[in-house]
Amino acid sequence: MPDPTIVLRVWRQQGSDASNGRFETFEVQADPRRDSVLDVLERTWAEQDHTLVFRHACHHASCGTCTLLVDGRERLPCVTALHDVWDGRSSMTLEPLRNVPVVADLAVDPGVMLTRVAGLPLPYVRAVEADARSASGVTDDADVGTAERFEDCLECLACVSACPVASGDPDYLGPAVLAAADRAIEEPRSGDPARILDLVNTEHGIWQCRSVWSCSAVCPAGVDPAARIMSLRRRVWRGDHRSGSAP
């Protein structure tokens, strides 16, 4: 029995201007028992249109690079089984994330958000790791810079896409950055928790959140950014940023 044909509606746009974008339809054979959404997308690129632009890397929910809107919902297409999102009959719509600049088609530029994460005064490695590196003769962290990977967070930006506040306030730090800030305060390593709280205690920071909780609903890694934002608010109420008593 041949594989069924799925109709893909894929958002196409040239450059960052969405006003000239449109949906393009592709018909692709797919095996719902075995294929992921990314498999189908890659097959579309390979067999039908080499100009289709999308991002992907690890194929196992580790890098967060390929995040898309699948029928309006933020998902990691690399680990989204086709049979979980496709009923075998209707078309499936793929769009780029919202609230993140689009490079072209389905590819977004995460640079803005990642720059904000890098703007937090976070060390790249844990204190114990730094000691170990020092003991082994490695002292220069210039190769990795000062950016912090927030352990559980894939930096997939699904939370930013789902946040209605991020749509209205381009300066909003966003759920991913705020969650990273709370995690950094929880385990400060060599960072300065009071300074981090000062950075997020602004109108474009923790007080801009409207408790919609969509960020936590779509997070594929269980980071629960909304709860992290509420945690930051409680830290501010307690005056941790003034007393320097965090965490």
Added chain:
Amino acid sequence: MTRAGVRRRATAWMTPRWRDPGWYAFVLNRFTGLILVAYLLAHFVVLSRLTAGSEGWNDLLGLFGSRPFLVGDVLLVSAVIFHGLNGVRVILLTLGRGTRRSGLMFGVVLVASAALAALAAWGILFA
């Protein structure tokens, strides 16, 4: 500009998220908030009619006692009730209470709002 491009731009600030209870709460909270602001402005306009003398004011009161306006009162009270109860929910979430049950809390808010609104409707329309 393509039609799809216009639609994507227009909905960028408010993406429908039909499966997230928080999205419904957010939209309803904004909608009822707008109703309350509109009512406040209308209230000021109505009060300004007092300067026109008692006769005009009494005519207005008669109008406000008519059935359509009483139904409007019910809708207004319903908006106030939901907005207030959902505000309590948001405060609780901000305090870290029920963060794992925000959807359930929204359900409780809806049920409580409906019950109180029904009570208000009975009081306004039939009592």
